Amino acid sequence: MDPEKKEGIRKELVKFSKGKDYYKKVGKPWKRGYLLFGPPGTGKSTMISAMANFLEYDVYDLELTTVKDNSDLKRLLLDTKRKSIIVIEDIDCSLGVTGQKRKKEEEEDQEEEDEKGKKKKASEKAFYEEGKRSRVTLSGLLNAIDGLWSACSDEKIMVFTTNFVENLDPALIRRGRMGNHIEMGYCRFEAFKVLAKNYLEVETHELYGEIERLVEEIDMSPADVAENLMPKSDEEDAEVCLMRLVKSLEEERENLRTLPEEEVKKKAEWEARKLKKKKKADQEEKKKKKADLEVKEKAAHQEERK
Numbered sequence: 360m361d362p363e364k365k366e367g368i369r370k371e372l373v374k375f376s377k378g379k380d381y382y383k384k385v386g387k388p389w390k391r392g393y394l395l396f397g398p399p400g401t402g403k404s405t406m407i408s409a410m411a412n413f414l415e416y417d418v419y420d421l422e423l424t425t426v427k428d429n430s431d432l433k434r435l436l437l438d439t440k441r442k443s444i445i446v447i448e449d450i451d452c453s454l455g456v457t458g459q460k461r462k463k464e465e466e467e468d469q470e471e472e473d474e475k476g477k478k479k480k481a482s483e484k485a486f487y488e489e490g491k492r493s494r495v496t497l498s499g500l501l502n503a504i505d506g507l508w509s510a511c512s513d514e515k516i517m518v519f520t521t522n523f524v525e526n527l528d529p530a531l532i533r534r535g536r537m538g539n540h541i542e543m544g545y546c547r548f549e550a551f552k553v554l555a556k557n558y559l560e561v562e563t564h565e566l567y568g569e570i571e572r573l574v575e576e577i578d579m580s581p582a583d584v585a586e587n588l589m590p591k592s593d594e595e596d597a598e599v600c601l602m603r604l605v606k607s608l609e610e611e612r613e614n615l616r617t618l619p620e621e622e623v624k625k626k627a628e629w630e631a632r633k634l635k636k637k638k639k640a641d642q643e644e645k646k647k648k649k650a651d652l653e654v655k656e657k658a659a660h661q662e663e664r665k
Contacts (some may be wrong), residue, residue, distance in 0.1 A: 360402070360406075360543075360550060360553075361547075361549055361550065362549060362553075368410075368539075368541065369413065371539065372410060372413060372414055375391050375516070376414055376514075379513070379514070388513070389513040389514050389515075390513075390514075390515045390516065390517065391515075391516050391517070391538055391539070392504070392516070392517045392518075392519075392536050392537040392538050392539070393410075393516065393517070393518045393519070393537065393538070393539045393540075393541060394518075394519050394520075394521070394524070394532050394537040394539070394540045394541065395407070395518060395519070395520045395521075395541050395543055396520070396521050396522070396523075396524035396540065396541075396542055396543065397522070397542050397543035397544055398522060398543075398544075398545065398578075398580060399522055399580065399582075400580030400581065400582035400583060401543035401544060401545065401580050401581060401582070402543050402581050402582070403448075403520040403543050404448065404520070406541070406543065407444065407446055407518055407520075410444060410516070410518075411444050414442070414444075414516075415442070416442045416443050416444050416516070417440065417442065417443040417444070418443070418444050418446060419439050419443055419444070419445045419446065420446050420448070421435065421436075421445060421446060421447050422453070423447060423450075423453035423495050423500070424453060426495050427494065428494040428495060428499070429494070429495055429496060429498075429499030429500075429502070429503065431495075432495050432499060432500065432503045433502075433503050436503055436504070439515065441513050441514040441515065442514050442515075443514075443515050443516070444515075444516045444517075444518055445515060445516070445517050445518070446518045446520070447517075447518070447519050447520075448520045449520060449521060449522070450519040450520065450521050450527065450531070451521045451522075451523055451526045451527055497528055497530070497531065500531070501530060501531065501536075504517055504536070505536050517537075519531075519532070519537060524540075524636075525629075525632050525633075525636070545578040545579060545580060545581075546574055546579055546580060546581040546583075546584045547574055547575060548570070548571040548574050548575060550581060550584075551570060551571075551574050551584060552567075554581065554584055554585050554588055555588060555597075555601070558585060558588040558589055558590075558600070559588055559590075559597040559600055559601070560597075561597045564597065564598070564601055566598070566601045566602065566605060569605055570601065570604060570605060570608070573605065573608040573609070573612070574608065576612065577608050577611050577612050577615070579607075579608060579611060583607070584604060587600065587603050587604040587607050588600050588601070588604060
């Protein structure tokens with residue numbers, strides 16, 4: 360991660376961990392929400408581990424598809440202790456797959472009912488599957504993490520992760536609920552230097568110039584970069600590992616040139632959606648600042664009239 364971005368997150372976590380009196384003063388539950396989003400292999404799960412180790416908090420990994428219903432979800436969350444991080448990974452899949460599974464199961468049940476002599480078996484299967492299905496709804500999840508009951512719990516962090524942030528309901532990730540949106544991006548040169556130091560104990564090399572040019576041009580996840588940097592035998596030194604990374608980046612660049620037009624189009628659309636969302640967020644921030652300024656000016660004007 361970019362060092363400045365990482366340091367900002369560290370400071371925010373420290374501020375949160377010492378915020379008992381502040382949250383009490385402003386009348387808000389002592390909790391914080393984080394949304395980690397980005398392509399696979401960009402360090403979302405590792406980030407959660409780092410947060411937990413840094414704060415010395417427990418981690419609860421919550422799999423929504425195994426939770427029976429909304430009431431069961433509330434009970435589970437109430438059982439979590441303070442100084443904890445509650446994690447729902449791939450939140451878009453956790454809420455979306457359930458509906459798809461139900462539809463598929465209903466279709467399978469219907470096919471079995473159409474077969475002579477299997478109606479009883481289909482009915483029994485449907486009853487069994489119904490008992491296993493998760494009935495957690497979006498509304499139930501929102502109430503569980505941000506409803507009235509949440510005021511009863513202190514010093515907790517809720518973390519959602521997703522590969523496709525554009526697929527999430529805006530109500531789920533709005534500011535105030537998921538207060539900090541952290542994009543986990545592809546590996547760039549600053550991140551590469553940290554990885555190289557950790558994996559190879561080198562801070563500079565003659566190949567760094569070539570690698571800087573390639574990592575700024577090619578989208579490669581930190582996980583893939585780390586895999587290339589990791590020595591595979593006692594005979595492999597830093598130069599061998601760096602050369603392997605250069606070769607892998609060059610191969611990736613060549614693959615991009617031969618990608619079908621449809622794949623290129625999909626990537627361009629994803630980038631356009633991301634840019635549009637950023638512009639919208641910037642516009643909302645400007646409106647908020649303008650509204651705050653107008654309120655201050657109005658208050659100052661009223662004070663002058665007095």
